[in-house]
Amino acid sequence: MSDRTVYPAETLSATSLMEMEDRHSSGGTTRRPVIMAQGSGCTVRDLEGREYLDLSSAQGWANIGHCHPTVTRAIEEQARCLVAQTESSYNPQRARWYAELAAILQEGFGESDRGALSKIHVCSSGTEAIEAAIKAARFFTRRPEIVACKRAFHGRTMGALSATWNPQYRQPFEPLVPGFRHIPYNEPAAVSEAVNENTAAVLVEPVQGEGGVHPASEEFLLALQKACRDKGALLVVDEIQTGFGRTARWFGGSHFIEAGFAPDMVAMGKSIGGGLPMGALAWRGGLGSLDAGTHGSTFGGNPLACAASRATFRVFREEKLVERAEGLGRFLLERLRSFRAPLLREVRGIGLIAGIELRQKVTPVLKELMQRGIWALPAGPTVLRLLPPLVISEEELDRGLRIVEEVLGGNPGR
Numbered sequence: 001m002s003d004r005t006v007y008p009a010e011t012l013s014a015t016s017l018m019e020m021e022d023r024h025s026s027g028g029t030t031r032r033p034v035i036m037a038q039g040s041g042c043t044v045r046d047l048e049g050r051e052y053l054d055l056s057s058a059q060g061w062a063n064i065g066h067c068h069p070t071v072t073r074a075i076e077e078q079a080r081c082l083v084a085q086t087e088s089s090y091n092p093q094r095a096r097w098y099a100e101l102a103a104i105l106q107e108g109f110g111e112s113d114r115g116a117l118s119k120i121h122v123c124s125s126g127t128e129a130i131e132a133a134i135k136a137a138r139f140f141t142r143r144p145e146i147v148a149c150k151r152a153f154h155g156r157t158m159g160a161l162s163a164t165w166n167p168q169y170r171q172p173f174e175p176l177v178p179g180f181r182h183i184p185y186n187e188p189a190a191v192s193e194a195v196n197e198n199t200a201a202v203l204v205e206p207v208q209g210e211g212g213v214h215p216a217s218e219e220f221l222l223a224l225q226k227a228c229r230d231k232g233a234l235l236v237v238d239e240i241q242t243g244f245g246r247t248a249r250w251f252g253g254s255h256f257i258e259a260g261f262a263p264d265m266v267a268m269g270k271s272i273g274g275g276l277p278m279g280a281l282a283w284r285g286g287l288g289s290l291d292a293g294t295h296g297s298t299f300g301g302n303p304l305a306c307a308a309s310r311a312t313f314r315v316f317r318e319e320k321l322v323e324r325a326e327g328l329g330r331f332l333l334e335r336l337r338s339f340r341a342p343l344l345r346e347v348r349g350i351g352l353i354a355g356i357e358l359r360q361k362v363t364p365v366l367k368e369l370m371q372r373g374i375w376a377l378p379a380g381p382t383v384l385r386l387l388p389p390l391v392i393s394e395e396e397l398d399r400g401l402r403i404v405e406e407v408l409g410g411n412p413g414r
């Protein structure tokens with residue numbers, strides 16, 4: 001990261017900074033004992049100057065890496081102009097953002113008999129995009145029930161949490177929103193009886209991320225779509241983690257459009273904003289619009305986030321990141337599958353999302369990877385999840401994977 005300015009001298013010690021956070025934080029999130037201070041591309045650096053190769057895309061939001069100069073410049077320019085402004089008036093950044101996102105959705109999902117994914121609700125996080133999906137589906141269908149999948153993760157606000165599966169996340173906060181049920185993932189036979197005349201929507205991740213990195217089968221997605229069509233329910237794909245090139249298509253669901261997959265709604269978040277908080281829900285124009293006054297938020301569609309997101313779209317196009325993810329993804333999965341590592345049980349994934357099922361708990365592996373300068377993620381108790389930034393070089397990825405193989409007990413120098 002020698003091309004970057006050095007982080008401004010910090011006057012407090014690492015210990016006192018950590019103590020301050022621990023004293024006041026809600027406690028709802030587990031922290032690693034690292035003070036992250038700087039990022040550039042695929043590298044993040046802590047206060048002591050230790051560098052980490054970020055194979056997690058900072059938990060999935062940094063598909064274009066950290067502090068991409070194009071995005072940084074757009075943020076700087078927009079911050080001098082207008083930062084926040086609600087949707088109660090028009091804005092040039094937001095206008096262009098809508099049009100550019102609609103074009104990406106057109107490339108990623110095409111049209112169905114309900115039209116293009118041309119109507120967009122903009123918000124500030126993934127969980128809010130899911131809230132919007134639940135509300136919009138109930139609004140358009142006038143039906144109460146939502147079907148989600150076992151192992152699903154859709155967020156942590158009350159509506160999204162009701163669609164999330166993990167009892168650890170749910171139980172302390174019950175009672176949740178009524179009307180939710182969960183069906184087994186990737187079991188087409190279980191679909192038709194779960195969707196009925198009361199179903200407003202079915203929610204599905206094209207690859208379950210948090211749930212252990214499980215890619216959906218084409219049969220399952222098409223069975224969900226058929227059941228929705230037969231019963232008048234809406235099909236919502238949660239592309240918050242799988243969107244924006246992660247699976248080597250614009251969206252995870254884009255892999256199936258030739259087979260006729262055409263979801264009614266698409267929820268987006270994480271990498272859409274280039275690092276700024278942003279979420280979005282798009283739906284088919286044929287479904288219509290929400291009534292004025294029924295939904296919105298103060299910061300949704302603020303010009304700063306729209307400018308950062310537009311710059312992110314530009315990076316995707318200029319650096320051909322979706323196409324890039326295809327070659328890198330093949331390299332990643334082939335390398336992982338070639339590991340002769342005693343701790344490795346199974347490799348799952350598509351594009352640049354990979355899950356390594358271990359023969360033991362993942363926590364000590366993550367700890368050792370961190371000590372060796374690799375930032376990775378869990379996906380449940382025994383799965384190591386890798387989400388490399390799409391801008392990573394083959395050399396960086398190779399260097400990272402050698403360390404992963406060694407930590408899993410293999411010998412990459414063989």
Ligand SMILES: *Cc1c(COP(=O)(O)O)cnc(C)c1O
Pocket residue numbers: 060125126127128130153154155156205209210238239240241269270
């Ligand atoms: C991260 C994630 C969410 C929640 O997004 P937040 O921005 O953290 O609220 C929802 N669904 C999926 C699939 C995710 O990966």
